Amino acid sequence: KRSACFIEHLSNSQTLEVLHTKGLLSLRFALTPEENIHCQHGIFFQDGQRKVDYVLTYHMKKPGGSRSGRQSMYMLTERAVARSLRRVPHMLSEHHRHQQAKRAKDSATLQAPAEVQTSFLGDAFNGHEDQKAFRREEFEGKLRDMGLELEKDEDANVSGVGFLKIHAPWNVLCREAEFMKLKLPTKKVYEVKKSRGVVEKISTLISKILEPLHPQFEELTWKLVCLSQLLYEEWANYSVFYKYQPIGLVRKYFGEKIGLYFAWLGLYTQMLIPASLVGIIVFLYGCATVNDDIPSMEICHPKTNITMCPQCDQVCSYWKLSTACGTARASHLFDNPATVFFSIFMALWAAMFMEHWKRRQMRLNYEWDLTGFEDEEVSEPKDHPRAEYEFRVMQKSMRKDRKSQHKEEKLTCQDRLPAYMTNIVMMLLMIGVTFAILFGVILYRISMKAALHMSSSPITRNNVQLTVKTTAAIINLVVILILDEVYGAFARWLTVLEAPKTEKSFEERLIFKTFILKFFNAFTPIIYIAFFRGRLVGRPGSYLYLSESYRMEECAHGGCLMELCIQLSITMLGKQLIQNNLFEIGVPKLKKLIRYIRSKQGAFQEEERQKKLQRYEIDHFLEPFGGLTPEYMEMIIQFGFVTLFVASFPLAPLFALLNNIIEIRLDAKKFVAELRRPVAARAQDIGIWYNILRGVAKVAVIINAFVISFTSDFIPRMVYQYMYSPDGSMHGFVNHTLSYFNTSHFQEGKETMDPLLLGYPVDICRYKDYREPPWSETPYEISKEFWTVLAVRLAFVIVFQNVVMLMNDIVDWLIPDIPKDTSLQIHKEKILLVDLFMKEEQCIILALMTNHCVPLILIKYIIRVAYCHSRHTVHI
Numbered sequence: 001k002r003s004a005c006f007i008e009h010l011s012n013s014q015t016l017e018v019l020h021t022k023g024l025l026s027l028r029f030a031l032t033p034e035e036n037i038h039c040q041h042g043i044f045f046q047d048g049q050r051k052v053d054y055v056l057t058y059h060m061k062k063p064g065g066s067r068s069g070r071q072s073m074y075m076l077t078e079r080a081v082a083r084s085l086r087r088v089p090h091m092l093s094e095h096h097r098h099q100q101a102k103r104a105k106d107s108a109t110l111q112a113p114a115e116v117q118t119s120f121l122g123d124a125f126n127g128h129e130d131q132k133a134f135r136r137e138e139f140e141g142k143l144r145d146m147g148l149e150l151e152k153d154e155d156a157n158v159s160g161v162g163f164l165k166i167h168a169p170w171n172v173l174c175r176e177a178e179f180m181k182l183k184l185p186t187k188k189v190y191e192v193k194k195s196r197g198v199v200e201k202i203s204t205l206i207s208k209i210l211e212p213l214h215p216q217f218e219e220l221t222w223k224l225v226c227l228s229q230l231l232y233e234e235w236a237n238y239s240v241f242y243k244y245q246p247i248g249l250v251r252k253y254f255g256e257k258i259g260l261y262f263a264w265l266g267l268y269t270q271m272l273i274p275a276s277l278v279g280i281i282v283f284l285y286g287c288a289t290v291n292d293d294i295p296s297m298e299i300c301h302p303k304t305n306i307t308m309c310p311q312c313d314q315v316c317s318y319w320k321l322s323t324a325c326g327t328a329r330a331s332h333l334f335d336n337p338a339t340v341f342f343s344i345f346m347a348l349w350a351a352m353f354m355e356h357w358k359r360r361q362m363r364l365n366y367e368w369d370l371t372g373f374e375d376e377e378v379s380e381p382k383d384h385p386r387a388e389y390e391f392r393v394m395q396k397s398m399r400k401d402r403k404s405q406h407k408e409e410k411l412t413c414q415d416r417l418p419a420y421m422t423n424i425v426m427m428l429l430m431i432g433v434t435f436a437i438l439f440g441v442i443l444y445r446i447s448m449k450a451a452l453h454m455s456s457s458p459i460t461r462n463n464v465q466l467t468v469k470t471t472a473a474i475i476n477l478v479v480i481l482i483l484d485e486v487y488g489a490f491a492r493w494l495t496v497l498e499a500p501k502t503e504k505s506f507e508e509r510l511i512f513k514t515f516i517l518k519f520f521n522a523f524t525p526i527i528y529i530a531f532f533r534g535r536l537v538g539r540p541g542s543y544l545y546l547s548e549s550y551r552m553e554e555c556a557h558g559g560c561l562m563e564l565c566i567q568l569s570i571t572m573l574g575k576q577l578i579q580n581n582l583f584e585i586g587v588p589k590l591k592k593l594i595r596y597i598r599s600k601q602g603a604f605q606e607e608e609r610q611k612k613l614q615r616y617e618i619d620h621f622l623e624p625f626g627g628l629t630p631e632y633m634e635m636i637i638q639f640g641f642v643t644l645f646v647a648s649f650p651l652a653p654l655f656a657l658l659n660n661i662i663e664i665r666l667d668a669k670k671f672v673a674e675l676r677r678p679v680a681a682r683a684q685d686i687g688i689w690y691n692i693l694r695g696v697a698k699v700a701v702i703i704n705a706f707v708i709s710f711t712s713d714f715i716p717r718m719v720y721q722y723m724y725s726p727d728g729s730m731h732g733f734v735n736h737t738l739s740y741f742n743t744s745h746f747q748e749g750k751e752t753m754d755p756l757l758l759g760y761p762v763d764i765c766r767y768k769d770y771r772e773p774p775w776s777e778t779p780y781e782i783s784k785e786f787w788t789v790l791a792v793r794l795a796f797v798i799v800f801q802n803v804v805m806l807m808n809d810i811v812d813w814l815i816p817d818i819p820k821d822t823s824l825q826i827h828k829e830k831i832l833l834v835d836l837f838m839k840e841e842q843c844i845i846l847a848l849m850t851n852h853c854v855p856l857i858l859i860k861y862i863i864r865v866a867y868c869h870s871r872h873t874v875h876i
Contacts, residue, residue: 056164255680275653300325625678
């Protein structure tokens with residue numbers, strides 16, 4: 001299989017794993033293990049000259065019974081390999097190779113007929129192993145036909161595993177380079193001269209200031225030193241966390257697809273720096289103005305004598321509003337006018353991040369020669385059908401008549417209809433499971449609040465709200481972590497049922513399903529607290545109940561924004577610390593330890609094992625590469641935490657920044673030292689992830705508008721200050737938002753069991769809502785203030801959404817997708833190519849004018865130059 005980085009991969013030692021049918025053969029592709037200093041150890045053939053470029057591994061399951069059968073099977077394999085290694089594949093014809101293989105098998109069979117007969121008759125297991133060995137030899141023969149040189153190592157120190165070392169000669173590399181149409185520059189670098197203006201001088205000064213942040217190595221250094229060792233020292237090292245990533249070396253060692261991921265992650269981390277600074281400023285503004293907040297001062301004032309209605313039935317009693325002083329002051333840290341500005345800033349930040357990434361991506365495409373990669377994919381599609389898809393097509397063709405078998409079969413929508421229906425039903429079922437668990441957590445909060453109010457400890461009763469909120473958030477976190485793994489497995493199973501045709505289609509469908517399930521899993525509790533909790537409560541004397549026993553929970557007097565902040569912070573920090581960091585390093589190490597123990601090598605000490613095993617044998621214990629989907633997914637979910645509910649948690653960008661600084665080096669170390677080196681793949685962009693990012697950024701604008709309007713007290717405060725306040729200040733806002741209730745109107749059996757807890761009987765209590773008092777003509781009906789506030793809230797959502805969307809479009813229009821220097825560079829290269837073609841054509845015309853006889857080679861050259869002139873490319 002040709003890859004765009006074929007030369008780069010075959011020029012470095014690596015081990016690779018691609019499983020074929022039923023464990024027949026595995027191709028393992030790994031990087032250097034921890035022994036980076038021993039870069040030249042164990043990577044050559046027995047002759048010490050030919051370098052090992054790939055290592056094929058396969059399992060050798062030895063039967064326990066027939067020893068002669070095993071000897072017979074190995075005799076067939078070893079003799080065929082020995083003859084194949086002695087011949088030159090590209091000098092033998094196909095017919096001659098088949099005849100030689102046939103004579104070799106006949107000769108081997110004649111030498112040991114009794115042993116082979118005993119093996120097949122005595123143990124059917126040996127027959128299966130012989131079939132697998134034959135198919136391996138057939139696969140190896142195809143590799144030799146491609147010009148690759150092979151050498152077997154079945155006497156390895158890893159029990160039950162055989163290794164097949166592969167070397168790619170220089171002529172094979174040159175041939176594949178021609179097939180892939182790799183371009184070579186006519187000059188080393190094309191430099192575009194710039195005018196030394198103020199902007200250029202500032203850019204030069206910034207480059208000199210940031211020079212210490214770049215990795216310190218020269219081109220000659222990484223050519224002489226092992227590339228993986230250099231990446232380990234200058235990239236996969238926590239001590240260089242402040243430096244830029246060597247993206248060029250990452251791309252050279254792992255390929256463009258992984259290089260683009262780390263380039264995107266690095267840019268995302270850099271863009272979090274200004275967002276974190278602004279978030280810190282907003283938080284400090286809340287801390288500085290908390291003593292000047294009039295509503296919280298009114299709540300905390302010792303002379304405040306407002307009696308509130310019970311928060312639950314029977315076990316809860318009346319309480320003073322002044323006891324909510326701490327919650328009200330803490331809510332001001334996140335619910336202040338600066339959060340509105342921060343929401344607008346983060347919406348523009350997301351738009352600028354997307355535009356900045358498009359520019360960075362175009363620059364990398366130019367530097368990595370990927371500008372015409374998409375056109376090559378269209379003209380020469382390289383995505384071959386998946387084996388599962390071909391198997392389904394084969395099953396379909398076998399069910400039809402023989403007359404229609406000459407037609408090209410494919411899976412239609414009708415064939416996939418059962419899989420589509422299964423996908424829809426299972427997706428809805430999984431989302432329903434998420435809502436069911438959320439319902440269970442709601443019941444936990446309601447029952448736990450009632451139980452804690454019955455406690456005899458005054459400390460417990462005074463901290464009921466904090467205890468219930470924190471424990472419920474931790475339960476939600478544990479459930480989210482568990483369901484993330486379950487949903488990931490379900491998404492893969494559902495995608496396999498669909499049987500997508502290509503690997504690209506399979507990956508995109510898997511990503512979409514996984515994102516939908518994990519998005520609902522992570523954000524459903526947060527959405528409930530932000531938009532539903534405290535909205536469907538009712539009023540005293542007419543509360544809403546779940547199952548006629550559990551009264552719907554209310555928000556604290558400071559609003560649900562504080563509870564939303566607690567839930568968001570615990571979920572975000574827990575996922576980053578446990579799932580993204582501990583699991584990423586702990587799980588591969590644990591799997592590596594289990595694989596090492598199962599290989600029966602655990603009896604050796606570590607030092608003896610390092611001396612005894614070859615380098616590719618050590619790589620056999622590394623964890624296989626599972627794709628970039630988990631890496632992208634955790635960053636996309638984090639991007640959702642940073643943008644979707646940032647109005648309630650301004651410190652989210654800061655925690656994301658701190659996590660990503662560690663995440664970059666953690667992923668780098670995992671790729672370099674913990675995982676087998678993946679097969680490099682060319683890619684021009686990050687694929688469907690960019691569309692998901694744009695979708696999350698659009699949804700973030702709408703969600704933040706609703707959070708500011710309906711979750712925070714920003715709109716009610718503005719309405720009171722400019723419409724109802726007698727002096728235009730916030731004095732009297734708390735009393736304005738509280739309604740009156742006559743305690744004699746409680747339903748029978750729902751009144752409190754301790755009405756004298758405050759030391760005096762209570763006739764009138766207050767609750768947070770806009771309703772008419774009990775002495776009005778329409779008692780407990782919604783007042784006109786409620787409709788006024790609701791109208792302003794909806795108007796704010798519409799205005800906020802449209803203004804921010806317009807500003808995003810302006811940012812998109814102002815920032816070009818292609819950087820100016822890159823555009824000038826491409827334009828100048830095209831001019832140089834045209835000049836080169838014109839000079840060559842003039843030389844040919846001059847030669848034709850001097851010589852009347854035109855050689856055939858010149859005619860071919862004229863045609864080639866004309867073709868290249870039309871394509872604007874030079875093939876060297």
